[in-house]
Amino acid sequence: MGVMSDYRDPGELLKVLKQELLNNSLQPISVDFYREALKAVARLGEDEKLLKEEVKKTLETIFLIRLKKEVDLLIKGVKLDEKSLPPEEYGVIEKIKETINGMEKVVFRGEDLEKSGRQVTSQAKGSSGEQRSKVEEFSFVYFRKSFSPTLDAPERGKSMKSALFKKGDFALIPKRLAREYKEQGTVEIIEELLEHAK
Missing domain, CATH: 1.20.58 (Methane Monooxygenase Hydroxylase; Chain G, domain 1)
Incomplete structure (x- = not known):
């Protein structure tokens, strides 16, 4: 322009x-x-x-x-x-890089979920009865309004309160939560934006 x-x-x-x-x-x-x-x-x-x-x-x-x-x-x-x-x-791109780096530390180094503020693993039992970890899929979202969600920590059997997201913030959150928050009008899911815009 x-x-x-x-x-x-x-x-x-x-x-x-x-x-x-x-x-x-x-x-x-x-x-x-x-x-x-x-x-x-x-x-x-x-x-x-x-x-x-x-x-x-x-x-x-x-x-x-x-x-x-x-x-x-x-x-x-x-x-x-x-x-x-x-x-x-x-x-924003720099913030995304920092978030990804932080998420990698949690996934690959097993850092405390409460420190990360993100659920990145879930436990599932295999056919042999042994538990195995599975990395949960994430969505990149844009918050349309301030929000303080509660994220699950299933291996601890309790919920945890994340930091408050402010209007205009970007974050990586589990896809299932992204869909739920979108239905509430709280977030925009970035990967869906092009389809919606068309």
Whole structure:
């Protein structure tokens, strides 16, 4: 997008959104894209509340779709260039890396579940009667509102209270919980976002 683009016009943001939806690959945008767009939103008057909400919703959708693509690249082992990404996106990617590293410590080093704040293993009995550990599938989610969920710790026979998630936070949580929280309107599941946007 050029520096003269008027991001107060939803049509300008819809052009960006359309490019992201029509292309599987991550599309180039200015590193100042979100900063300039938010400045434009702030310039909208009080009598333009509906327009402001429309612009903010479109901007949020662009952010989440691009983030989904960036996570896909991360999974494939592609190194993302910090200089080519808006800092708002790259900052989240760095947090994801930290979360994954922390999760790996829990899974492979057996760190305390209460310290991790995430359930990463479940116990199941095999045909021989011996117990075996199974890594639970996770979903990457975006919290639409503040929330303090209770996660199970089955091997301890009790529940535990996780840290409070704030509106706008991203987290890796068990898929079964992600579906439940989505039904409650608490989270957006990132991997489903492209399908919903279409």
